[in-house]
Amino acid sequence: MEDTIVRTNDFNAYFGTNHVVKNVNIEIPRNHTVAVMGPSGCGKTTFLRCINRMHELIAGAHTDGKIYLHNEDVYDMHPIFVRLKIGMVFQRPNPFPNLSIYDNVIAGYKLVGMKLSKADRDQKVEESLTKSALWNEVKDSLHKKGTFLSGGQQQRLCIARAIAMEPEVMLFDEPTSALDPISTASIEELFHDLKKSYTLIIVTHNMQQAARVSDRTAFFYLGELVEYDDTKQMFTNPTDIRTQNYITGRFS
Amino acid sequence: MTQLEVELNELKTEVSNMWSLVMSQLTKTRDAIVYFDKDLAREVVLREKRVNAYELKLDRDCENIFALYCPVAIDLRFLLAALKINNNLERIGDIADGIARYVIDAPTPFDKTLLEATQLLDMFENSMIVTNDAKVAFETEDTHLARTIFEKDDILDKLNRKANHTIADCIKQDLAVTEEAMYVLSIIRKLERVGDQCTNIAEEIIFYIEAKVLKHFQAK
Numbered sequence: 001m002e003d004t005i006v007r008t009n010d011f012n013a014y015f016g017t018n019h020v021v022k023n024v025n026i027e028i029p030r031n032h033t034v035a036v037m038g039p040s041g042c043g044k045t046t047f048l049r050c051i052n053r054m055h056e057l058i059a060g061a062h063t064d065g066k067i068y069l070h071n072e073d074v075y076d077m078h079p080i081f082v083r084l085k086i087g088m089v090f091q092r093p094n095p096f097p098n099l100s101i102y103d104n105v106i107a108g109y110k111l112v113g114m115k116l117s118k119a120d121r122d123q124k125v126e127e128s129l130t131k132s133a134l135w136n137e138v139k140d141s142l143h144k145k146g147t148f149l150s151g152g153q154q155q156r157l158c159i160a161r162a163i164a165m166e167p168e169v170m171l172f173d174e175p176t177s178a179l180d181p182i183s184t185a186s187i188e189e190l191f192h193d194l195k196k197s198y199t200l201i202i203v204t205h206n207m208q209q210a211a212r213v214s215d216r217t218a219f220f221y222l223g224e225l226v227e228y229d230d231t232k233q234m235f236t237n238p239t240d241i242r243t244q245n246y247i248t249g250r251f252s
Numbered sequence: 253m254t255q256l257e258v259e260l261n262e263l264k265t266e267v268s269n270m271w272s273l274v275m276s277q278l279t280k281t282r283d284a285i286v287y288f289d290k291d292l293a294r295e296v297v298l299r300e301k302r303v304n305a306y307e308l309k310l311d312r313d314c315e316n317i318f319a320l321y322c323p324v325a326i327d328l329r330f331l332l333a334a335l336k337i338n339n340n341l342e343r344i345g346d347i348a349d350g351i352a353r354y355v356i357d358a359p360t361p362f363d364k365t366l367l368e369a370t371q372l373l374d375m376f377e378n379s380m381i382v383t384n385d386a387k388v389a390f391e392t393e394d395t396h397l398a399r400t401i402f403e404k405d406d407i408l409d410k411l412n413r414k415a416n417h418t419i420a421d422c423i424k425q426d427l428a429v430t431e432e433a434m435y436v437l438s439i440i441r442k443l444e445r446v447g448d449q450c451t452n453i454a455e456e457i458i459f460y461i462e463a464k465v466l467k468h469f470q471a472k
Contacts (some may be wrong), residue, residue, distance in 0.1 A: 208322055235324040237463035247324045249254045 005199050006051060006169060007087075011065035013043070013050050015058065020046045022223040023065070028169075028216075032190055033200040035210035035231065036208040039251060040219035044203050047220065051201065052086035057210050069169070078113060087162030091174040093154030095146030095161070102142040104157055105129060108165045131197070132160035133190050152183020158191065159175050163198075170194065171188045172202040176209065188213050207247055211235045219243045254376045256321045260330060263313050264391070267341075270306045270388045277303065277348035278383065279445070282376040284352055285439070290363035296352035303345035310338040326460070329453055333460035335388065339404065340456075347442045348447075354435050362414050365420055370415045370436055372443075378408050379446040386396045386453045395461050401454040408447035415440045 006028040010066065013021035015043060021043040028034050036044045050063055051053040055076060067074045074082045095104045107123045109116055125142065129135040131235040134156040138149070146157050160171055176184040189214045191200055204210050210217050211231060219240070227234065227243045238244045244252045253261075277296055284293040314335045317323065323331055367373060382404045389398040419437045423430050455466045 207324070212325070236328060238325055244325045248327050249256060 003029065003030040004199070005070065008166040009066040009068070011047075011050065011063065011067055013046050013055055014061065015046075016060040020223050021050065021063075026223045026225060026228055028199060029199060030168075031197075032197055032201050032215045033064075033195050033202065033213055035214035035217045036201060036203045036220065037205070037207060037210050037217060037246075039246065040205075043223040044218075045173055048088075048173055048201060048203050051169070051171060052083050052088055054083075054088065056177065057204045068134045084108075084112070084165050085167055085205060086169040086171060087165055087167035088142040088157050088171040088173070089162055089175050091154070092178045093151055093156050093158050095149075095154050097145065097147045098142045099146060101129075101138050101146050101149070101157060104146040105160050105164050107161060128164040129157075131163050131194070132156045133193070134160055152179050152186055155179060155183065155187060157189075158192065159194075163194075167198060169199045169201065172200065172204075174203055174205060177205065184209070191216065205218045207235075219246065221246070256317070256323060256327060259321065260315050260323075263310070263317065263331075263388075266306075266313065267337060268309050268387065270303070270310060270338060270341050271383075271390070272347045274302055274348070274385070275380065275383055277345055277352075278376070278380055278459060281351045281355070285333040285357045285362060285367075285376075286359075286373070288355070289461055290356055293355035297349055297356070300345055300349040303342060303349075307338055307342040307345075310334065311351050314338070315420045326463075329460040329463060333456040336456050337453050340453045344446055344449050345447055351439050351442055354439060354450070355417070358435055360432070362415075362436060363429060364380040366429060366432060366436055366443055369422060370440060371411050372415075372436055372440060375408060375411050375415075375440055378404060378411070379443045382408070382447055382450040386450045386457070389454065389457050395458050398454040398457040401413075401450050405447035405451045408444050408456060411429070412440055412444040423428055 002029045006026075008024050008026050008156060011021065011024045012019065021122065036048060038044045047111060049076070051067055055061050055063065056079075063075070069077070069082070069085060069108060074086070091108055096107055099107060102125050104112075105128050106121055108114065109124075127138075129138060134153060137153060141148075146154060159170075174186050179187065188209065191202070194200055194216075202210070202214065214231045216229065217231045217234045219226045219234070219238075219242075221242050227238060227240045229239065234243065235247065268294070274313065277299060280292050282298050283289060284296065314331055317331055321327075362372075382401050385397055385401055388394065417438060419433045423433050458464055460468055
């Protein structure tokens with residue numbers, strides 16, 4: 001039996017009266033990569049943002065149902081603690097522009113007021129940058145601004161920043177949509193390594209990317225989780241005709 | 253219709269054309285035997301090059317669609333099936349070519365009594381029926397028809413097994429027919445392989461439409 005790390009139970013999300021995520025039940029196994037795909041407006045990003053309680057930051061947004069991290073409802077936990085355990089990387093690389101590469105990596109600690117010794121900071125920076133496959137490229141320029149890096153490097157810096165907080169789950173919202181193919185390939189390679197230590201949930205519009213990087217794929221349509229299955233199964237023989245129409249480009 | 257659908261439809265038409273070419277090779281080979289027409293047999297051998305060229309063209313078409321469109325789900329299954337069916341059809345073309353070469357090599361027309369005793373022409377008829385049924389099943393996406401091919405292949409297998417005894421009896425009765433009997437037996441063996449190729453094709457059709465893998469299963 002796979003060890004489930006994130007589980008939802010009849011989960012719904014709303015913007016005001018607009019019901020955008022409908023009755024989602026899903027189990028995400030530990031150390032797996034799950035791709036979430038679906039047409040624009042299907043609720044996939046909203047669902048992702050609900051997992052670490054980012055959704056509730058928007059005025060008028062609310063939810064019902066349950067999302068469990070292990071067996072604890074994230075909506076019963078302190079939101080800061082939830083976001084420590086469930087890190088997030090966004091569509092566009094967003095390193096803090098005024099901070100060095102070094103300070104960007106440990107920015108999370110400063111923001112939550114956790115103090116680290118110099119030795120711990122150094123170790124955390126090296127570990128996080130190594131895990132995000134950026135260390136060799138930046139080890140001699142750690143005190144340069146993060147914004148001097150290329151787009152792909154900046155995104156890996158953002159991944160390092162999330163890793164530094166030692167999350168259990170990492171959420172990625174279209175993490176390569178603003179990157180060139182080479183940077184995209186390096187991030188995709190990184191996903192395979194990250195999976196060994198973390199559980200990855202990736203919202204992507206790129207179906208080939210979903211096929212390449214994920215173990216399981218969830219297809220959302222009009223706020224519903226239409227199909228959630230092994231990625232190989234999903235891309236060779238999806239069960240639901242809506243999934244088939246979407247992945248074969250016959251969606252109208 | 254998406255561009256991928258256009259490409260896949262064109263590929264389907266091309267596979268059907270390949271099928272027609274191969275079926276015409278089988279028909280001409282049968283006629284070459286019935287009328288002992290060596291010219292017709294030579295035509296089959298010459299046209300085998302066209303079958304081979306067609307196979308390579310279809311392989312390239314499939315390769316291009318894989319590379320350019322990265323198909324998934326039913327499109328992926330169709331493309332995989334088309335690639336294998338193309339290969340099966342080329343082998344049926346090889347069978348027709350092989351039989352035509354026997355006609356060219358044979359010193360005298362095949363003895364009608366031997367042909368009747370071994371039911372060689374019945375085997376030809378059944379081979380052409382299964383090949384045509386497979387074509388119709390592919391074109392109309394009819395998995396029910398595809399499944400009937402497994403039973404029809406059994407008929408070919410039975411005729412093949414029966415021919416062993418018949419040929420042995422014929423040789424026992426008249427040693428002079430030994431060489432001719434060997435040609436007939438070889439042709440029967442080859443026709444039995446047409447049934448096997450069509451069985452493989454039927455499995456591919458069912459795989460592409462129903463996503464069921466029937467290969468190596470006894471009960472289909």
